[in-house]
Amino acid sequence: MIESYNTIDVTCPHLGPDLLGEGGLPTRSPATTVNSRSSTLHPPTAGKVFINPHFRQLFLAELCDQRAIMGVNEQNDNNPMVVINKLKFTYPGIDGHPPPGSVPLIEDFSLTLNSGDRCLLVGSNGAGKTTILKILGGKHMVEPDMVRVLGRSAFHDTSLTSSGDLAYLGGEWRREVAFAGFDVAIQMDISAEKMLFGVSGVDPKRRAELIKVLDVDLSWRMHKVSDGQRRRVQICMGLLKEFKVLLLDEITVDLDVLARADLLTFLKKECDERGATIIYATHIFDGLENWPSHIVYVAHGKLQLALPMEDVKKMSNLSLMRTVEKWLRKERDEERKRRKERKANGLPEFERRIDGSRVTGDPVRVVNNGWAAGRLNSTIAGEENFVYSSNRVMRQ
Numbered sequence: 001m002i003e004s005y006n007t008i009d010v011t012c013p014h015l016g017p018d019l020l021g022e023g024g025l026p027t028r029s030p031a032t033t034v035n036s037r038s039s040t041l042h043p044p045t046a047g048k049v050f051i052n053p054h055f056r057q058l059f060l061a062e063l064c065d066q067r068a069i070m071g072v073n074e075q076n077d078n079n080p081m082v083v084i085n086k087l088k089f090t091y092p093g094i095d096g097h098p099p100p101g102s103v104p105l106i107e108d109f110s111l112t113l114n115s116g117d118r119c120l121l122v123g124s125n126g127a128g129k130t131t132i133l134k135i136l137g138g139k140h141m142v143e144p145d146m147v148r149v150l151g152r153s154a155f156h157d158t159s160l161t162s163s164g165d166l167a168y169l170g171g172e173w174r175r176e177v178a179f180a181g182f183d184v185a186i187q188m189d190i191s192a193e194k195m196l197f198g199v200s201g202v203d204p205k206r207r208a209e210l211i212k213v214l215d216v217d218l219s220w221r222m223h224k225v226s227d228g229q230r231r232r233v234q235i236c237m238g239l240l241k242e243f244k245v246l247l248l249d250e251i252t253v254d255l256d257v258l259a260r261a262d263l264l265t266f267l268k269k270e271c272d273e274r275g276a277t278i279i280y281a282t283h284i285f286d287g288l289e290n291w292p293s294h295i296v297y298v299a300h301g302k303l304q305l306a307l308p309m310e311d312v313k314k315m316s317n318l319s320l321m322r323t324v325e326k327w328l329r330k331e332r333d334e335e336r337k338r339r340k341e342r343k344a345n346g347l348p349e350f351e352r353r354i355d356g357s358r359v360t361g362d363p364v365r366v367v368n369n370g371w372a373a374g375r376l377n378s379t380i381a382g383e384e385n386f387v388y389s390s391n392r393v394m395r396q
């Protein structure tokens with residue numbers, strides 16, 4: 001059974017109190033329920049409500065009383081589409097286990113998403129967005145109860161992805177299209193038509209709509225098209241099946257303004273009409289002002305904020321981009337302050353860490369520098385003859 005919390009704990013490990021301008025909302029809840037129906041203002045139905053006094057001062061009047069903040073909402077009767085429950089993750093070493101002394105990259109991360117939610121995942125470079133999406137996409141192994149997609153463990157239940165119910169479009173798509181278990185090299189001499197019509201079990205109407213939305217010319221040869229054109233075919237393929245949960249890791253960078261806008265409109269429709277759930281990690285905020293239903297902000301692998309978009313708008317009259325910029329600036333300033341303090345205390349400004357890993361310590365023990373993203377091999381840091389190996393724990 002999925003446990004739902006009605007608790008807000010606003011202690012924040014990394015961010016100071018004025019995250020959101022006037023006072024801010026640093027949150028880190030044991031589980032934060034993102035509920036698209038949160039704007040219907042019902043009293044909480046179960047569970048205790050804990051609100052940090054600082055938070056109470058700032059927002060209670062306007063928001064908490066309206067039950068508009070996630071975690072204070074009524075419990076959704078339907079099954080959630082995505083449940084992340086106290087997720088903890090460290091990139092594995094060669095033996096498949098976290099290197100000794102490593103600091104978890106993702107820690108105490110909880111979030112629940114319901115049908116129809118369009119969640120924008122924001123955070124600075126290296127915050128952990130891709131890692132979270134990959135975990136949700138079943139590419140990294142975690143405890144089965146830490147991540148449930150459609151009630152199933154994303155890593156252990158491979159039918160989730162092979163059926164198309166769970167779709168992931170991310171960085172690897174630059175090189176190939178992994179569709180329903182088949183990897184197709186995206187730059188081979190093959191026509192767009194062959195790729196798009198080679199997938200069985202697709203609703204022809206949906207395929208036609210997608211071809212129109214992404215303005216794909218079926219005569220394109222994949223080895224001769226531009227990056228953006230290739231990308232359109234890739235995205236088109238990735239969306240052919242009627243997904244229930246879609247994970248997008250910045251896939252729109254190559255798209256022109258029109259293709260991006262039309263794609264975002266299509267995706268919004270998928271959520272509104274079919275009740276699909278989308279999590280989209282991006283740094284590009286153009287045209288996104290009215291797209292997400294929720295914003296989730298991650299810093300240092302920890303959940304900082306998870307709010308319905310309407311609440312973000314209530315708290316900040318800045319544009320979405322400026323609002324996020326403010327959060328990230330604050331995060332960076334605090335990080336710089338911390339480093340300065342370390343230096344003033346005679347400690348190295350940066351924690352010593354093996355390149356590419358989260359192994360810290362003084363002296364650093366060279367164990368493993370983790371997995372090179374997008375490759376089925378890893379290297380041992382500091383050794384001249386680096387070692388290739390495969391690791392079944394991480395699926396590409």
Ligand SMILES: Nc1ncnc2c1ncn2[C@@H]1O[C@H](COP(=O)(O)OP(=O)(O)OP(=O)(O)O)[C@@H](O)[C@H]1O
Pocket residue numbers: 091105123124125126127128129130131132356357358369370371372373
């Ligand atoms: N294969 C790996 N092995 C070890 N550490 C990794 C690996 N991939 C990523 N990391 C580390 O995990 C941290 C988070 O990376 P991640 O790619 O999830 O961040 P992100 O928020 O998606 O960043 P960006 O916005 O730059 O894409 C980074 O510090 C990175 O160095």
